[in-house]
Amino acid sequence: MKIKSINPxxxxxxxxxxxxxxxxxxxxVKNAQKAKQDWKELGVKGRAIELRKLYKVFESNQEExxxxxxxxxxxxxxxxRYDLEDGxxxxxxYLDKANxxxxxxxxxxxxxxxxxxYYEPYGVAAxxxxxxFPFSNVIWQVIxxxxxxxxxxxxxxxxxxxxxxxxxxxxxxxxxxxxVFQQVFGDGKVGDTLVNQNINLISFTGSTKTGQRLYxxxxxxxxxxxxxxxxSAPGIVFEDADIDxxxxxxxxxxxxxxxxxxxxxxxxxxxxxxxxxLLSKLKKVVESKTVGDAADESTQIGPLVAKRQLAxxxxxxxxxxxxxxxxxxxxxxxxxxxxAFYQPTILTNIKSNMRVWQEEVxxxxxxxxxxTSTHQAIELANDTDYGLGGYIFTQDKKRAQxxxxxxxxxxxxxxxxxxxNPESPFGGYKCSGIGREHGKYGLHDLTQIKVVAS
Ligand code: NAD
Numbered sequence: 001m002k003i004k005s006i007n008p009x010x011x012x013x014x015x016x017x018x019x020x021x022x023x024x025x026x027x028x029v030k031n032a033q034k035a036k037q038d039w040k041e042l043g044v045k046g047r048a049i050e051l052r053k054l055y056k057v058f059e060s061n062q063e064e065x066x067x068x069x070x071x072x073x074x075x076x077x078x079x080x081r082y083d084l085e086d087g088x089x090x091x092x093x094y095l096d097k098a099n100x101x102x103x104x105x106x107x108x109x110x111x112x113x114x115x116x117x118y119y120e121p122y123g124v125a126a127x128x129x130x131x132x133f134p135f136s137n138v139i140w141q142v143i144x145x146x147x148x149x150x151x152x153x154x155x156x157x158x159x160x161x162x163x164x165x166x167x168x169x170x171x172x173x174x175x176x177x178x179x180v181f182q183q184v185f186g187d188g189k190v191g192d193t194l195v196n197q198n199i200n201l202i203s204f205t206g207s208t209k210t211g212q213r214l215y216x217x218x219x220x221x222x223x224x225x226x227x228x229x230x231x232s233a234p235g236i237v238f239e240d241a242d243i244d245x246x247x248x249x250x251x252x253x254x255x256x257x258x259x260x261x262x263x264x265x266x267x268x269x270x271x272x273x274x275x276x277x278l279l280s281k282l283k284k285v286v287e288s289k290t291v292g293d294a295a296d297e298s299t300q301i302g303p304l305v306a307k308r309q310l311a312x313x314x315x316x317x318x319x320x321x322x323x324x325x326x327x328x329x330x331x332x333x334x335x336x337x338x339x340a341f342y343q344p345t346i347l348t349n350i351k352s353n354m355r356v357w358q359e360e361v362x363x364x365x366x367x368x369x370x371x372t373s374t375h376q377a378i379e380l381a382n383d384t385d386y387g388l389g390g391y392i393f394t395q396d397k398k399r400a401q402x403x404x405x406x407x408x409x410x411x412x413x414x415x416x417x418x419x420x421n422p423e424s425p426f427g428g429y430k431c432s433g434i435g436r437e438h439g440k441y442g443l444h445d446l447t448q449i450k451v452v453a454s
Pocket of ligand 1: 128129130131132155156157158186187188189190191192193195205206207208209210211213228229230231261262263360362388427432433
């Protein structure tokens with residue numbers, strides 16, 4: 001059986017990939033089990049030497065991969081190049097810094113005795129990722145696992161399956177030891193077969209629905225699951241916010257990547273006194289966006305990843321309109337484009353029982369509510385099952401810190417500052433996940449912690 005890859009800019013088939021059989025998946029896990037001891041014994045420095053070869057292969061093929069990712073999932077080519085650059089920034093950090101955070105640490109060191117903590121790999125990690133950042137999704141999950149000493153059986157999304165094939169080619173060129181990185185190809189069924197094998201860790205990025213399923217399975221197997229899941233980040237705009245900064249942040253965090261960013265700003269909560277001004281400025285910006293084929297250098301907003309994602313977005317918007325929402329901008333497909341396109345949209349008159357408020361909206365649609373007191377703003381912000389990102393806009397430092405404290409989210413940005421750095425933890429509260437990626441936090445989440453007394 002084969003999976004076809006479809007370009008969402010024009011619905012043309014751009015390739016196909018054979019789905020891995022059950023036997024192939026079982027063999028991959030067995031090979032990984034055989035490879036794990038040698039990879040562990042190489043140590044962090046030895047593994048970094050191997051992985052530098054891979055870094056070079058990725059670095060020298062950036063344009064090729066950026067074009068493929070853009071064609072396959074619809075990310076505008078200029079953003080796709082950034083996906084590569086930024087993914088490599090994270091990769092480099094692991095090469096340079098992982099040794100520092102994975103080295104043994106003394107917790108007690110007296111004349112009589114010492115306690116030393118070691119960070120040991122789990123063994124075989126089943127690593128499963130989605131499609132929304134065709135390069136960074138792979139780097140963020142695969143590289144920390146490998147440097148921490150886990151061997152990886154990897155499954156990329158069925159929506160970016162040609163990118164998966166390309167990643168395989170790059171690994172082959174880098175000539176890592178046999179069994180250290182292997183890939184299986186297919187949809188959720190292949191992922192399900194993979195996680196039901198003899199694996200030692202589940203390392204997953206994707207939807208909350210799949211994450212919850214994997215968490216149950218991990219409990220049954222009594223293995224660890226690190227889960228990076230969906231989000232519906234609030235953005236609170238206080239009355240003293242710098243409106244230009246707010247608009248710049250919304251432009252990037254809501255409409256960037258056609259709204260398909262896990263920690264993107266998905267619900268706007270604005271102080272009543274500045275709402276009209278902000279919305280009229282935002283409307284101008286949103287309506288000036290160039291929507292079009294992802295391959296076009298001038299495109300700012302490409303298509304959604306697939307027809308089914310467009311259909312879901314339309315259902316979510318229709319539900320809001322039926323319940324009384326009003327369209328400030330957008331609200332439909334651009335009439336002259338053939339692919340999975342949707343106009344960047346702003347919706348007001350939002351109520352908390354609407355799907356655009358309750359669910360994750362993975363598309364360029366921004367629901368807006370207003371508030372009059374800080375207490376009300378925080379209540380609205382936390383009125384969600386998710387807890388990944390949060391955005392606060394105010395010039396009052398004390399108010400910003402208090403609001404940051406009160407948001408039930410793993411990450412908070414104040415006035416557009418970025419928390420997206422390899423040194424800092426990435427992950428969520430509530431249904432947005434379990435565990436963290438990146439920094440010492442992420443590395444420690446991928447390792448067993450052992451204390452040896454002597
Ligand atoms: P998804 O859960 O449908 O799929 C993700 C991956 O899981 C795919 O590779 C898929 O084939 C696989 N999969 C599906 N069912 C499976 C099963 N039963 N067993 C094993 N594997 C299975 O998610 P999606 O819709 O492709 O991705 C979008 C979601 O990912 C959004 O919710 C987004 O917020 C989230 N996301 C989260 C982060 C983060 O770091 N928190 C980053 C990017 C995307």
